[in-house]
Amino acid sequence: MLIRWPVTLLAAVPAYNEELEAHYNIERGPFTKALGRRTQVINVTPRDQFRYGYRLWLDDETAMPLKSQLCDRDGNVIEQILFAELNFRDRIPADSLKPSISGEGFRWIRQDVQPQLAAGQVGGWGVIRLPAGFRLTAWRIQLIAGSNVPVQHLVYSDGLASVSVFIEPSDPQAQPMRGLAKVGAAFAFSRALDGHQVTAVGEVPPVTLEAIASSVTKDEAKTAPTPATAVPPQQ
Template identity: 40%
Template sequence: MKRFLLTAALVLLAPAALAAADAASWLARVGPALRGLDYQGTLVVVADGRVDTLRVFHRVDGGRERERLVALSGPPREVIRDGSRVMCIGTGDAPVAYDMGQAGRWSEALAISEAAGLAGYRARLGGAGRVAGHAVQRVEVLATDPWRYGYRLWLETRTGLPLRVDLLDGRGRTIEQVAFTDISLDQRPSDADLAPSAPAELEQVSALPSHAGEPAGWGVPAPPAGFRLRATRPLPDDGVHLLYSDGLASVSVYVERVGGGLRGDARRQRGAVHARSFWLDGWQVLAIGKVPAATVDRFARTVRAVPVDG
């Protein structure tokens, strides 16, 4: 009887396990596709009641990635990446370049593709469909708790390149969407397509700071499951910026001195980004991130001064 029950349980679990494995195998194709393919197309971003349209060019030259994103709506602006260097060009500002490293990629899809193995997420296959005239396979990366958002990806069947990514709330509703309306795969952009409109050369101006592991004087003793402290950055007057992440979602916590008589709190939201702040005893705490409101509230409420070993 026990053997029968065990066999029955394995039969019931097998489809779910196979579906998760299939989803993981599809997600494993995303990174190589984003890094290694030549393509160009038009990308539409729908968020916070706004629709932005971008022209995207991506080319690989002997393992060196080159990419250019040009805004087709709103103020003229563009982002150019050459290897690990990124230049941002916008109206009224001089071009500024940053050494972004691997974390500076514009597409969230690369991080989402690795989320299936992270605490707080589970992956499953959806149905087939079409995006921008290409056959796609839908893959869902769902949150298993209320502390983070989920995602739905549409992957081009031949290459695994994500052609659409939706950000999902706890009820599975789309709250942000990024999708190609047209795309040409394996079509190499020209040098002119990848060149910045500004005459300045693409060069490093500033390196993004990283102080992971340094004593901060402040911390969140019990962050939501899966989140851990990834980096700290000192601010003036004993303040600090703490960055917490679960490997995909992230929350920034700022602790800064303010006028001693200030007391109160505030909530802010812009699309999928939530912020929570408190003022008390001469300090301001601000938690902000593309996570549900309850998550930033938890971070803001539980920040504590922690001893620093001298």
């Protein structure tokens, strides 16, 4: 039985650089066993209160991550992801790599490279005081299902941890969300701002989400080009 590759395990593996080293201490731990295979433990420890740490078990032969743990500053495990069973094949048939979903009848929309935006502003929205190391890495405008209400989606990352910020017009008929909420291993922090609801979501400490959401601001003088993904669905 071949277990499909969990994308979350791959995302937890840090790409080392000096910028990441400024906010995390990355050290080799002991060799141990996982799924009967020799693994190298990697400890990724945050240097401040704005991010979580990680423990990674990398297969010694292939460097494939077999297990990962998301940890708080005290080393307590918040979330754990691991293979239940793993088989390495000597050869993978070409047919196994074919897409399982046909693209017939789909309409392809290719988004152009996003322009650099001054001070991280998107459509006039931005965060004026980010925790150290975080920067704007992606943005888009999407539509709420069943309506034409645009939602700004901004992603801030330090190279390992990431926070999504959603900015949408307030619905007068709905009960607004306020403050902190837990969503699985992640947290969400919401606030009202200028007729909009701002929500920051991520697998980071609550203080990080509150700092980012509380620093969202709008500059009416700044606008951003409309990305290609902001296309209303065809009727």
